[in-house]
Amino acid sequence: VRHPQDQHESIHMRPQIRDAVERLGNHKILEVVRLGAADPNIIPLWYGESDLPTPGFICKAAIDGIGAGETFYPPKRGLPSLRSAIAEHLQYLYGKPIGNDRVTVTSGAINAIMLTAQVIINPEDNVVVVTPAWPNPSAAVSVLGGVVRSVDLDIVDDKYQLDTEKLFAATDSRTRAIFVNSPNNPTGWTIGREQQRQILEFCKRRGLWLLADEVYTRLVQHSQAAPSFLEIAEPDDPLIVVGSFSKSYAMTGWRLGWLIAPAKVGAILDNLVDYNVSGVPLFVQRAGLSALLNGEEFVETMKAYCKHGLEIVSGKLEKLRRVQLVSSDCTFYAYFRVEGQQDTLAFAKRCASEFGVGLAPGVAFGPASEGWLRLCCGRSPLMLAEAMMRLERAILG
Amino acid sequence: VRHPQDQHESIHMRPQIRDAVERLGNHKILEVVRLGAADPNIIPLWYGESDLPTPGFICKAAIDGIGAGETFYPPKRGLPSLRSAIAEHLQYLYGKPIGNDRVTVTSGAINAIMLTAQVIINPEDNVVVVTPAWPNPSAAVSVLGGVVRSVDLDIVDDKYQLDTEKLFAATDSRTRAIFVNSPNNPTGWTIGREQQRQILEFCKRRGLWLLADEVYTRLVQHSQAAPSFLEIAEPDDPLIVVGSFSKSYAMTGWRLGWLIAPAKVGAILDNLVDYNVSGVPLFVQRAGLSALLNGEEFVETMKAYCKHGLEIVSGKLEKLRRVQLVSSDCTFYAYFRVEGQQDTLAFAKRCASEFGVGLAPGVAFGPASEGWLRLCCGRSPLMLAEAMMRLERAILG
Numbered sequence: 123v124r125h126p127q128d129q130h131e132s133i134h135m136r137p138q139i140r141d142a143v144e145r146l147g148n149h150k151i152l153e154v155v156r157l158g159a160a161d162p163n164i165i166p167l168w169y170g171e172s173d174l175p176t177p178g179f180i181c182k183a184a185i186d187g188i189g190a191g192e193t194f195y196p197p198k199r200g201l202p203s204l205r206s207a208i209a210e211h212l213q214y215l216y217g218k219p220i221g222n223d224r225v226t227v228t229s230g231a232i233n234a235i236m237l238t239a240q241v242i243i244n245p246e247d248n249v250v251v252v253t254p255a256w257p258n259p260s261a262a263v264s265v266l267g268g269v270v271r272s273v274d275l276d277i278v279d280d281k282y283q284l285d286t287e288k289l290f291a292a293t294d295s296r297t298r299a300i301f302v303n304s305p306n307n308p309t310g311w312t313i314g315r316e317q318q319r320q321i322l323e324f325c326k327r328r329g330l331w332l333l334a335d336e337v338y339t340r341l342v343q344h345s346q347a348a349p350s351f352l353e354i355a356e357p358d359d360p361l362i363v364v365g366s367f368s369k370s371y372a373m374t375g376w377r378l379g380w381l382i383a384p385a386k387v388g389a390i391l392d393n394l395v396d397y398n399v400s401g402v403p404l405f406v407q408r409a410g411l412s413a414l415l416n417g418e419e420f421v422e423t424m425k426a427y428c429k430h431g432l433e434i435v436s437g438k439l440e441k442l443r444r445v446q447l448v449s450s451d452c453t454f455y456a457y458f459r460v461e462g463q464q465d466t467l468a469f470a471k472r473c474a475s476e477f478g479v480g481l482a483p484g485v486a487f488g489p490a491s492e493g494w495l496r497l498c499c500g501r502s503p504l505m506l507a508e509a510m511m512r513l514e515r516a517i518l519g
Numbered sequence: 520v521r522h523p524q525d526q527h528e529s530i531h532m533r534p535q536i537r538d539a540v541e542r543l544g545n546h547k548i549l550e551v552v553r554l555g556a557a558d559p560n561i562i563p564l565w566y567g568e569s570d571l572p573t574p575g576f577i578c579k580a581a582i583d584g585i586g587a588g589e590t591f592y593p594p595k596r597g598l599p600s601l602r603s604a605i606a607e608h609l610q611y612l613y614g615k616p617i618g619n620d621r622v623t624v625t626s627g628a629i630n631a632i633m634l635t636a637q638v639i640i641n642p643e644d645n646v647v648v649v650t651p652a653w654p655n656p657s658a659a660v661s662v663l664g665g666v667v668r669s670v671d672l673d674i675v676d677d678k679y680q681l682d683t684e685k686l687f688a689a690t691d692s693r694t695r696a697i698f699v700n701s702p703n704n705p706t707g708w709t710i711g712r713e714q715q716r717q718i719l720e721f722c723k724r725r726g727l728w729l730l731a732d733e734v735y736t737r738l739v740q741h742s743q744a745a746p747s748f749l750e751i752a753e754p755d756d757p758l759i760v761v762g763s764f765s766k767s768y769a770m771t772g773w774r775l776g777w778l779i780a781p782a783k784v785g786a787i788l789d790n791l792v793d794y795n796v797s798g799v800p801l802f803v804q805r806a807g808l809s810a811l812l813n814g815e816e817f818v819e820t821m822k823a824y825c826k827h828g829l830e831i832v833s834g835k836l837e838k839l840r841r842v843q844l845v846s847s848d849c850t851f852y853a854y855f856r857v858e859g860q861q862d863t864l865a866f867a868k869r870c871a872s873e874f875g876v877g878l879a880p881g882v883a884f885g886p887a888s889e890g891w892l893r894l895c896c897g898r899s900p901l902m903l904a905e906a907m908m909r910l911e912r913a914i915l916g
Contacts, residue, residue: 138639139639146787146790148790149790152790175588181590185582188578193572194572198549233795240662243537244664261790261794265791267642372590374591375590376590376800377626390541393546393658394540394662396546397546397633397659399629399774400655400774
C-alpha cells in the first residue's frame with residue numbers, strides 16, 4: 123500500500139530546476155567572459171559591442187526625459203512617437219511603408235526574440251535555425267521547451283552560402299519557424315534577395331513563421347543597408363523582423379530594440395510585454411527617438427570605424443598561415459578558424475587568461491562551428507592592433 | 520494515399536499563435552486602460568503607481584551614470600555594488616544576512632517572476648497561487664505552459680485570512696511552487712509569521728518552490744516592513760523572494776527590481792537574464808543604488824502619502840451603503856466590492872468612460888474576485904478627493 127505521504131516523498135526527489143534549462147548549460151561566451159571580465163589587462167573582443175560610447179545627443183535626450191519627470195510606467199508596446207519613428211526609419215531604409223501598428227518597442231533584440239518564442243513555440247515544436255548563429259535565439263526556443271534544428275551555411279569559393287533546399291528539408295510537421303540572422307552574427311554572411319523570396323514563399327505556403335534578425339543591417343560595406351525581408355513582404359505575411367539600436371548607435375547598454383510583426387499579433391504582444399518587463403523606460407525610448415531622428419551621421423561614423431577595425435584584423439589574420447578567414451560584406455565581426463584548434467572554448471579561455479585577448483568560442487554558435495572563433499572589430503585601431511599581436515602569439519604559441 | 524504535400528497543406532491550417540498565449544486573452548486592467556489612457560480627464564487609479572515623480576537624488580544618479588559613459592553592456596545579474604546594496608538593505612530590514620550570490624538584479628519584479636517561471640515550470644506543471652493576486656505572475660506561469668490553481672483568501676471578521684490547510688490541499692504531484700504575494704496586491708492582506716513557517720516547512724518537505732512576492736513590504740502602517748520569508752529561511756531553502764524599487768521609491772518607470780534565490784540557481788539566472796533582456800542599463804542600476812543608500816527618508820514620505828490617500832478613499836467608501844471595504848495594514852490599494860456590480864470589467868469601463876475615474880476590475884485578480892474593484896491610493900489628496908466624488912456618482916448612478 124502506498125500512502126499519500128510516500129508519494130510526496132517521491133516528489134521530494136524531483137529536480138527543482140527544469141531539465142530544459144539545466145541542459146542549456148553555460149552560455150559559452152559568458153563562460154569565457156567570466157574568466158576575465160574583471161581583468162583590465164584583457165582586451166575584450168568577445169562581445170558584440172563597440173568601444174564607442176553612446177553619442178552625446180542621444181544621451182542628452184535621455185537626460186532631458188529624466189529631467190522632465192518621465193519616470194512613470196511606459197505604454198507597453200512603446201511610445202507612439204518612437205513606434206512611428208521606427209516605422210519611418212524602416213521606410214527610409216527600405217522604401218516600403220510599415221504601419222505603426224506593426225511596431226513593438228522591446229528591451230533589446232533578444233527580448234523581441236524571447237517574446238516571439240513565447241508567441242509561437244509549444245513544447246516539442248522545432249525551429250530551423252540557419253547556423254552559425256549567436257546562441258541566444260536558440261536558447262530562447264529551448265527555454266520555451268522547443269527544439270532547435272541547425273542548418274549550416276556552406277563555404278563555397280571563400281564565401282558563405284545558404285543551401286535553401288537543405289533548409290527546407292530540415293522542416294517537418296512540428297516546425298513552427300525558420301530563423302534567419304542576416305547580416306549574420308558571427309559569419310557576416312548576408313542573404314540575397316532571391317533566397318529571401320524563396321524562404322518567405324516557403325514559409326507562407328507551409329504556414330511557418332519567418333523570424334528575421336536584422337540587427338546588423340546597417341553595418342555592411344557596399345550599401346546603406348543589407349537586404350531586408352521587409353522589402354518583399356506584405357503586412358500580413360508570417361514575418362517577424364527584429365532590430366536594435368545597440369550596434370548602429372553604440373547603445374548596447376540601453377537595452378532597446380524593436381519587433382515588426384503582423385498587426386494581428388499586436389494585442390498579444392501588448393500583454394506579453396507586460397508579463398515580461400512591463401515596457402522600456404520612457405527616457406530610454408527618448409534616447410532611441412533621438413538616435414533615429416539625428417543619428418544618420420553617427421551611423422556613417424560607426425560604419426567607417428568597424429570597416430577600419432576589420433581591415434586591421436583581417437590584414438593580420440590573412441598573413442597567418444594557420445588561419446582561415448572567410449570574407450563577407452558585414453564589418454562588425456571577424457570569424458576565423460585556427461588550424462589544429464578543435465577545442466575553441468579551451469583556446470578562448472587560454473587567449474584570455476594567458477595572452478590577454480578576449481574572443482568568443484565557435485562552439486557558442488552551433489555544433490558545426492567548433493574550430494572557429496569570433497572577434498568584434500568595432501573597437502579602437504590601437505586596441506585592435508595590440509590584440510592582434512597578442513592573438514598572433516597565442517596562435518603561433 | 521497521402522502525399523507529403525497534403526501533410527504540408529494540413530500544417531498550413533494550424534494556428535500560428537500558441538493556444539496557451541491566445542487563451543490568456545486580454546490583460547483585464549490593460550483592457551480598461553486602453554479605453555482611456557489618452558484621455559487627460561480620467562483620473563488614473565487603475566495601475567499600481569504613485570503620482571509622485573522619482574526623487575531628484577535618484578534621477579541625478581542615473582544622469583551621472585549616463586554622463587560618465589555607462590552606456591555599455593551591464594553584468595547580467597547586476598552591478599556588484601547594487602547586488603551588495605540590495606543584500607545589505609534586506610539585512611537592514613530583516614536583520615538576517617543575505618549573501619550577494621543570492622541576489623539578481625532584474626527588469627522590475629515581473630521580470631524576476633518570469634525568470635523564475637522559466638527556471639521551474641514545465642508544461643502541465645501547476646503553481647498554487649494565493650488569490651486575489653495581481654494577474655501577471657499567473658500569466659507568466661501560463662506562458663510557460665503551466666497551470667494556475669487559485670486558493671482564495673477568506674474574509675473572517677472583516678479581515679482577510681489564509682486557510683493553509685486549503686492551500687496545501689490544492690497541491691498535487693504536478694505542483695512545482697506555491698506563490699504568495701504579501702503584502703497582497705490587491706487586498707492588502709499581510710501574512711503572519713506562523714503561517715510563513717507552515718508554508719516554508721510544507722514546501723521544504725514536498726520539494727516545492729516557494730515564490731514570495733514582497734514588493735509592498737515597505738508600504739505597511741504599523742511596522743518598518745511586513746514579515747518576510749527571508750527572516751525565517753536558510754540560504755539553501757527552496758525560496759525565491761521578489762522585490763522592486765517601483766513602489767517604495769516611486770520608480771515604476773525605471774523597470775528595476777530584484778530576485779533572491781538559493782546561490783545554486785545563480786549560474787542559471789546569469790544565463791537566463793542574457794536570454795531575456797541581457798541585463799538592466801547600468802545607469803538605471805545607479806539610480807537604484809542611490810535609492811537604497813539615500814532613500815529611507817523618501818520611503819517614509821511615500822508611506823505617509825499612501826496612508827493619507829487610503830484615509831481619503833476609505834473615509835468616502837465607508838460612507839457608501841452599497842460598498843464593502845475590508846481593512847488591512849497595507850496602504851497602497853483600496854480593494855472594495857460594490858453590491859450589485861457583478862460585471863466589474865464593464866463597470867470599470869463605465870467608470871472610466873462616463874465618470875472619468877480609472878479603476879482595475881476585480882476579474883483581473885482571480886476567478887473569485889469578480890464583484891470587486893481595486894483603486895490605487897498613492898495619489899495626490901486633491902485627485903483622490905475628486906476621484907471619490909466621481910466614483911460616488913458612478914456607484915449611486
